[in-house]
Amino acid sequence: MLTASCHCGAVRVTVARRPQSITNCNCSICRRHGALWAYYRQDSVRIDAAPDATQAYVWGRKALKFVRCRTCGCVTHWQRVAPVPGGRMGVNARNFEPDALGAARIRRLDGASSWTYLD
Ligand SMILES: [Zn+2]
Numbered sequence: 301m302l303t304a305s306c307h308c309g310a311v312r313v314t315v316a317r318r319p320q321s322i323t324n325c326n327c328s329i330c331r332r333h334g335a336l337w338a339y340y341r342q343d344s345v346r347i348d349a350a351p352d353a354t355q356a357y358v359w360g361r362k363a364l365k366f367v368r369c370r371t372c373g374c375v376t377h378w379q380r381v382a383p384v385p386g387g388r389m390g391v392n393a394r395n396f397e398p399d400a401l402g403a404a405r406i407r408r409l410d411g412a413s414s415w416t417y418l419d
Pocket of ligand 1: 306307371
């Protein structure tokens with residue numbers, strides 16, 4: 301088990317295992333957040349937060365919501381607005397303790413344009 305926590309600890313995201321790779325996306329929202337995304341099946345991730353502890357940002361096609369802590373502002377994850385069975389979500393790996401990332405490979409996703417990996 302591995303837990304990502306926002307800075308103040310109000311939002312905790314727990315996953316079963318370390319990510320093997322994490323994604324650095326250059327799209328308009330990800331580059332501003334400075335997030336590194338680890339992808340997991342949504343039904344395999346546990347989110348512990350009080351109901352009013354988070355805020356969500358939805359934009360564009362309104363398919364995804366980017367969730368942050370209402371207190372400290374750290375972006376903790378994104379998930380689908382309308383979840384689908386077996387669908388995945390993104391956990392901001394920046395919120396893991398640094399040593400938890402181990403040897404995870406960082407991949408560069410061109411989400412701004414071609415939607416392909418650049419490496
Ligand atoms: Zn917080």
